Amino acid sequence: MYSQISSAVVSGLDIIPVTVETDMSDGLPQFTMVGYVSAQVREAEDRIRTAFRNSNIELPVKRVTINISPADIRKNGSFYDLPIALSLLASAGLIPPHSLDGVMAVGELSLSGNINSVRGALPVASAALSSGIRTLILPAANLAEARAIRRLSSVGIRTLNEAVGFLRHGKTAEDADCFTAAGPAAADTGDEDFSEVRGQQTARRAAEIAVSGFHNLILAGVPGAGKTMLAKRVPSILPSLTEKECLEISTIYSIAGLLDPAHPMIRRRPFRSPHHTASPQALAGGGQVPRPGEITLAHRGVLFLDELPEFSRKSLEILRQPLEEREIVISRASGCFRFPANFLLLAAMNHCPCGQFPDRNRCTCSPWDIRAYTARISKALMDRIDLWVECPAVSYADLLTDNKPAESSADIRLRVEAVRLREAERFRGTPFHFNSEIPPGSIRQFCEMDSEAEIRLSRMYDSCHLSARSCHRVLKVARTIADMDGSDVIHGIHIDEALTFRTPEKSPNEDDTGFRYQHITAWTDT
Ligand SMILES: [Zn+2]
Structure with missing residues (x-):
């Protein structure tokens, strides 16, 4: 019998939904896994067989073919133990055939039949929601992460038997205690002051x-x-x-x-x-x-x-x-x-x-x-x-x-x-968040100067041989200083302060250290 279930692959920071298909047919008992899977994923066979035995679940002795599609993406990691096991159960008729419709599963099986946690549960839940998944079954240890995505129904399970119970009866033993993230933690600012x-x-x-x-x-x-x-x-x-x-x-x-x-x-x-x-x-x-x-x-x-x-x-x-x-x-x-x-x-x-x-x-x-x-x-x-x-x-x-x-x-x-x-x-309406991100092409637009600031900057540009890059940096810092002052326009005083913080540049008169030390007047914050 054929069955399928959704799962996911982590590629860098991207989550790509994949489909785990299982076909169980008569013939010589054999377990074949295809679909560009890594050696780590192939090891799932041994874990799944032992986990089934230790969970007292008996699979029929048949020819099993498993395909994880799309075949052009390399499948790594231990995400697939649980979806493969659930898909096998559906093919063997041990859970209702349509119980896997609209379900995504990720999780690693231990030999005892327990479900171990996986990395990336939060983005998996986010990807599940955007790909129209109804229910995400994942390790109980990752449930709080998945529940941060509020509009998705996430189910945390501890053992293979609990997963079977959920798919047969729609209930898990207890998942309330897994959900410790009742609300967002307050912005904790630490102890050091x-x-x-x-x-x-x-x-x-x-x-x-x-x-x-x-x-x-x-x-x-x-x-x-x-x-x-x-x-x-x-x-x-x-x-x-x-x-x-x-x-x-x-x-x-x-x-x-x-x-x-x-x-x-x-x-x-x-x-x-x-x-x-x-x-x-x-x-x-x-x-x-x-x-x-x-x-x-x-x-x-x-x-x-x-x-x-x-x-x-x-x-x-x-x-x-x-x-x-x-x-x-x-x-x-x-x-x-x-x-x-x-x-x-x-x-x-x-x-x-x-x-x-x-x-x-x-x-x-x-x-x-x-x-x-x-x-x-x-x-x-x-x-x-x-x-x-x-x-x-x-x-x-x-x-x-x-x-x-x-x-x-x-x-x-x-x-x-x-x-x-x-x-x-x-x-x-721009992709920027902070003044430091202003690109050179937009400096003029965002860093408006009054005439005094213009004079001071141009004077320093010539006398200190500032490079174009340093000049832009001084302007961006001056923009922030003006913001701290509550001013939309950069004044001369803001340019002066920004210049005191500029990176030392090599000059013809440098001493034997390679750095020219500038005199920095202590800024007195009044
Ligand atoms: Zn020294």
Whole structure:
């Protein structure tokens, strides 16, 4: 007898619906599986046979042919154990023949007949809804994820017998306790707060600008100045997510297998902080069928690289394409995979291997060491950094004698949200979300300057030999600063502040370190 059921294949971040067909006929007992399946999918036969035996389900001894179509897509993973088992049951007449109509199933079988969880349940549920599926049967452990897609009927099962019971009688033993996600988790802003950061007014200001306009930021300075401490508090001031962004991020985490079953919808912008020993594959995404790497897991959030020059040159160069195109394309024999990678790059670094430069009394590094250290960050990568901040050592007065509490994350976040609203209004009907995303062709349209700002920028353009790219970066940062000021027009003061944060560029007068240190006047936030 013939039967069929829907299932799905994960290809990068895409979910493609597939059909599992089973034909059971008289003849020599044989089990054949066709349809461009990987060795991993072929192993399903052994798992299914043993799971049936241990669930006390007896299949007739017949010739079985299974086809997973369409045949031009490579089927990987353990998604297909459950749909193949259900389709076999229907072909053998052990469940009603029409019980699989409009049903999609995904799940891995254990030898005992239990159903193990799978990755990607959330996007599978989303794909099921858009392809007109009525019921999605999936592992109970993934039920909360699937139920985030509200208009789809999702059924969580723990064992093969429970699936049979559901398809015969329309009921599962109990699935209420699987559904822990009764409502969206509140936007949790973490425990770390900006009020704990002493001094560093310029860096605080830069962090607020970076987060408001999603500009890439480098904090440079001596060890112990509080760069990492400040960076770790950035998640507490990140702007909130829209529903669409929540679903997009949750889909990535579902496919990576990193979703918390208790909170299947991620309501907070991600903050990823890979160690400097991370390989290029760990950052970009690796595997035969690539899985999301750190830069994709940081999508719509922050990628924090502490000790930036300690990362391998290869790992850092990986960042160039995503920083420019906001996605990464990975090519494999099985196809081309596109992963979104629109993140805020936040990095911290010292100026030399010992960390004490430019204090020549304490720095023990040779000029060659210092040059080699900073040269690890290529000019091309530097060109993509919007804000550069020097973090000097914290003064005694700031550290111990100043009793005035610093501004809290909650207060800063209120201002960030206000800028976010202005940006949402400005970019309505465009694919952009933040000021940093304005393409060169639209700079004039979105960054309107008054005459004073024009004069100051053109003067700096000539005297500091700014490149066209740096000039655009200064303008985009000035746009965010003007937004923070509640102004639709960029004034001279906004250009001035944006210029203090520009990335150091090599000049004919550079000293032996390869960097020209600019004098940065501490920004006093009044
Ligand atoms: Zn040194």
